Amino acid sequence: xxxKFNFTKQQDLTSNTQLATNESGLSYLLIKNQYxxxxxxLFGAHVLHYQAKDKQPLLWMSHTSAQDGSKPFRGGVPxxxxxxxxxxxxxxxxxxxxxxxxxxxxxxxxxxETDDGTFVHLSLNDTAETLAMWPHTFRLEFEVRVGxxxxxxxxxxxxxxxxxxxxxxxxxxxxxKGTEFVTVKGLGDRFYDKLTKSDGVQEGDFHLxxxxxxxxxxxxxxxxxxxxxxxxxxxxxxxxxxVVWNPWTxxxxxxxxxxxxxxxxxCVETCVTGKGQAIxxxxxxxxxxxxxxx
Ligand code: TA6
Numbered sequence: 105x106x107x108k109f110n111f112t113k114q115q116d117l118t119s120n121t122q123l124a125t126n127e128s129g130l131s132y133l134l135i136k137n138q139y140x141x142x143x144x145x146l147f148g149a150h151v152l153h154y155q156a157k158d159k160q161p162l163l164w165m166s167h168t169s170a171q172d173g174s175k176p177f178r179g180g181v182p183x184x185x186x187x188x189x190x191x192x193x194x195x196x197x198x199x200x201x202x203x204x205x206x207x208x209x210x211x212x213x214x215x216x217e218t219d220d221g222t223f224v225h226l227s228l229n230d231t232a233e234t235l236a237m238w239p240h241t242f243r244l245e246f247e248v249r250v251g252x253x254x255x256x257x258x259x260x261x262x263x264x265x266x267x268x269x270x271x272x273x274x275x276x277x278x279x280x281k282g283t284e285f286v287t288v289k290g291l292g293d294r295f296y297d298k299l300t301k302s303d304g305v306q307e308g309d310f311h312l313x314x315x316x317x318x319x320x321x322x323x324x325x326x327x328x329x330x331x332x333x334x335x336x337x338x339x340x341x342x343x344x345x346x347v348v349w350n351p352w353t354x355x356x357x358x359x360x361x362x363x364x365x366x367x368x369x370x371c372v373e374t375c376v377t378g379k380g381q382a383i384x385x386x387x388x389x390x391x392x393x394x395x396x397x398x
Contacts, residue, residue, distance in 0.1 A: 151256065230243075260381075276371060
């Protein structure tokens with residue numbers, strides 16, 4: 105199901121979920137239930153694969169992505185947190201793009217089977233390493249449901265004594281039949297274009313016809329798009345923006361983009377960007393998406 109990933113089973117966690125490791129010792133949850141199959145890496149709490157019964161794989165995944173934990177996976181659903189894009193200047197230089205959550209190993213809190221599918225619960229807490237990059241104590245909870253739909257929710261708890269602000273994304277890479285099949289609805293009419301560094305106005309639906317890297321500032325709660333295989337619905341929560349990204353031919357110079365496979369992907373992301381999300385001491389915020397086939 106995941107080309108180039110060689111897994112060794114470690115143990116059955118439930119009737120539908122195995123814990124497995126790859127050749128580098130990274131741990132994965134491999135799920136196969138009556139509705140769908142999925143793979144989730146504990147490194148990055150990264151959903152790498154989801155495929156509902158009788159459907160195409162939902163997520164695009166690089167075949168040349170590092171699989172040894174030396175850098176985040178390319179594809180699937182990277183979790184960007186606590187910043188999106190380059191680190192804020194006040195944190196200093198040399199920090200990883202899109203935050204550190206996708207480059208750390210998360211804790212497995214539990215797996216359970218229900219009539220609605222398999223629930224996976226992962227967590228990440230501050231450590232000396234995270235405090236050196238971002239000076240706040242926190243707890244992150246990531247809950248995934250693998251059912252007829254793929255549901256992901258990322259909860260940030262502010263365990264510190266002061267308010268902090270986070271920027272975050274479920275940076276989902278979707279598998280498509282080809283760029284020409286991609287039309288996105290519900291993005292709203294205002295965007296910031298990271299390629300031209302200017303604001304823009306969306307007229308009608310978005311069609312993927314060229315390199316794109318846009319932050320839409322007022323998306324609808326429900327964003328839908330076509331992939332050439334299916335129409336996909338994102339029912340988002342806690343977001344303030346949506347990002348659409350395809351690097352186009354620039355991907356051919358990226359080490360882990362498999363040359364021309366940019367032609368079969370599009371990122372449609374559930375994000376908190378702009379002014380970010382302020383979270384007072386002791387409070388929490390949840391960013392979520394439920395991805396379904398229409
Ligand atoms: O969400 C789009 C984006 O921010 C692009 O600007 C592009 O850089 C992409 O994410 C991938 O970033 P990465 O750090 O994973 O190479």
